[in-house]
Amino acid sequence: MSLVGEALKQLMRKPSTLKYPSEKATPPPGFRGLPIWDMKKCILCVLCQNACPPSAIKLIGKGQEAKVEYHLDRCIFCGECVDACPVDAITMSGQYELAGSDRSIMVLCFGKEKPVIPVKNAP
Ligand code: SF4
Ligand code: SF4
Secondary structure, three states, X not given: OOHHHHHHHHXXXXXXXXXXXXXXXXOOOOOOOOEXXXXXXXXXXXXXXXXXXXXXXXXXXXXXXXXXXXXXXXXXXXXXXXXXXXXXXEEEOOOOOOOOOOHHHOEEEEEOOOXXXXXXXXX
16 A cells, blocks of 8 residues: 555554543453452451552451542552452442542541442542
């Protein structure tokens, strides 16, 4: 194909980029976005806290009062917590829009009773 022909072919092609933020990408299978705790499943074994390399997870309290304090600003999205959990209580969600300008809102709490999630763009 001639150079002009190739150039015309490329001009007619759909762009491979998206007009973010008006267009959002669909995360591929296995994408590691925001981790989510299902505290109804959690047996408070502390394995996720111990497995977390940057100490982004802290289990607080006991019984129905127990909650996971998750520090989004420390998380490196490695998925070690998911692998460590014996009851599959943690999933890496597809949520990737997690930037914030204030570290004080980067702490999410997941509780047995109801999730306490102060971050504006959390699920
Ligand atoms: S994904 Fe990795 S860094 Fe983030 S909370 Fe889980 S273990 Fe910690
Ligand atoms: S590893 Fe799973 S069961 Fe153990 S404390 Fe963490 S979320 Fe709960």
